[in-house]
Amino acid sequence: MKRREFLKTSIAASAAILSTTALSAGETHQPVDNRKVSNMAFPEKRPLITYSDRPPLLESPRSTFARGITENDEFFVRWHLPDIPTHIDTDSYTIKIDGLVEQDLEISLKELKNDFEQVEVTAVLQCGGNSRSAFTPIAGGIQWGSGAMGCAKWKGVRLSDLLNRAGLKKDAQWIGFNGKDNAAYYETPNFVRELELEELNDHVIIAYEMNGEDLPYLNGFPLRLVIPGYYSDSWVKMLSNITVTNKYKSLFFMDIAYRVPDNKCECETPQHHFKPTKPITNMNVKSVIGYPENGMKVYHNSHVVVRGVAFDDGHGIREVLVSVDGGKTWDEAELKQENGRYAYTEFRYAYKPTDYGKVTFMTKAINRLGDEQPFAKDIGWNHGGYKYNGIDEVTVEVV
Amino acid sequence: MKKLLLIAILFVGSLFAQVKGDVEVPYISYQIKMGKGFDAVQANCLMCHSFGYIINQGPQSRDFWAKKTEKMVTHFKAPITKEDAEIVTDYLFKYYGNGKIK
Structure with a gap:
């Protein structure tokens, strides 16, 4: 039965977590990679690695990183509040724009699709806590492996077009975004994001379509904010309200969650949390291998094609290097970049295993600024376990 | 012109037809370690979120769990005594x- 099989999965997941505590204190390592997808499928999804049903928390398996676009039904899911509308009336759904605007607006989905220029952007969506299980001691939060990320082609309208239609008043400075998810108690603060007007460029869109289909419910149907280059905590789902203000409002999810130490290494010790902190905002450079996967067997003298994806916050990937000797020497992988600078760069690397036994593939992405991925062990700890971007490793056996 | 208009309308109409009726998020029954204090967990924690949300934080210190519980009261306004x-x-x-x- 499904339930029993799921239990097995959750036991395996907790076992994986337990084993990491035995590692030497303080050293960052590869994220947990042995969790299997559950047998229980959530709405519009295939079975994924499952952490929670309320709120739904689902991780994409490693195999999804062998492709440049993540399928909608394999795309990861992360909500903050447990009460998600399970029915949306698309005829009556509106998005409201108010606050410091010349004219309050209430726009229906139909108007959104007909009265504004329709635009598309392919962009990576990654949770700030993706790969959190790499940190020791265990950082607070869901112990994600590498699969709290995906890349999709988003279609919608520019946020700036909506704001222009409403007309921003002179002193407009902050834009607040709220979605339709709710907590169990009325008193619980909503998951509201506030972004400064100057952070928001023309690439920010309000999307209703993902890879040519409606957004799945669990990815924010019918509308979500898309902020290319930013971590997903700002990509508000089931977007229903946009409020323009001149003053930053203090909010839990802005002031306390999703922040890292405001120092060069963005790191601190468990004993002394560093202050001040800053919001996680822009994504750092990262690559993840999609094929092969840890523990696979490959044949001696066969032709193995290592595949994966790399990305950053939109500066663009310059190269992806692969090492099969523990990082002593590096070789360039071939790149495929056809979806723009916010999308996954696909890489592939042909390898012929000539020695029997274990071989570890390591991948390191370098962006156009020259930022490169560090080794996992060189990444400092932060208490939220955010922004892990260590050189990825996959070990296979040549037989 | 008429034809063009029709195509445009069809295009818009084709959206929003992927889910039939309300979606239902499945209920997961987690393996829970029974022991002293679980009643309080059930009454105070599982009101708002699943047990999975707790255990998938990984094994943590007493201080961590104390602060998490306090966070639920201070920031999320959970009425926990x-x-x-x-x-x-x-x-x-x-x-x-x-x-x-x-």
Whole structure:
């Protein structure tokens, strides 16, 4: 039965977590990679690695990183509040724009699709806590492996077009975004994001379509904010309200969650949390291998094609290097970049295993600024376990 | 012109037809370690979120669980009494702790 099989999965997941505590204190390592997808499928999804049903928390398996676009039904899911509308009336759904605007607006989905220029952007969506299980001691939060990320082609309208239609008043400075998810108690603060007007460029869109289909419910149907280059905590789902203000409002999810130490290494010790902190905002450079996967067997003298994806916050990937000797020497992988600078760069690397036994593939992405991925062990700890971007490793056996 | 218009309308109409009726998020029955204090966890924690949300934080210190519980009260406005917060912390540390106080 499904339930029993799921239990097995959750036991395996907790076992994986337990084993990491035995590692030497303080050293960052590869994220947990042995969790299997559950047998229980959530709405519009295939079975994924499952952490929670309320709120739904689902991780994409490693195999999804062998492709440049993540399928909608394999795309990861992360909500903050447990009460998600399970029915949306698309005829009556509106998005409201108010606050410091010349004219309050209430726009229906139909108007959104007909009265504004329709635009598309392919962009990576990654949770700030993706790969959190790499940190020791265990950082607070869901112990994600590498699969709290995906890349999709988003279609919608520019946020700036909506704001222009409403007309921003002179002193407009902050834009607040709220979605339709709710907590169990009325008193619980909503998951509201506030972004400064100057952070928001023309690439920010309000999307209703993902890879040519409606957004799945669990990815924010019918509308979500898309902020290319930013971590997903700002990509508000089931977007229903946009409020323009001149003053930053203090909010839990802005002031306390999703922040890292405001120092060069963005790191601190468990004993002394560093202050001040800053919001996680822009994504750092990262690559993840999609094929092969840890523990696979490959044949001696066969032709193995290592595949994966790399990305950053939109500066663009310059190269992806692969090492099969523990990082002593590096070789360039071939790149495929056809979806723009916010999308996954696909890489592939042909390898012929000539020695029997274990071989570890390591991948390191370098962006156009020259930022490169560090080794996992060189990444400092932060208490939220955010922004892990260590050189990825996959070990296979040549037989 | 008429034809063009029709195509445009069809295009818009083709959206929003992927889900039939309301969606239903499945209920997952987690393997829970039973012991002293679980009643308080059930009454105070599982009102708002699943057990999975707790255990998938990984094994943590007593201080971590105490602060998490406090966060639920201070930031998320969960009506947990001081007494229950203590019981919940003890339970979480005993069954999902890492053995360290801090």
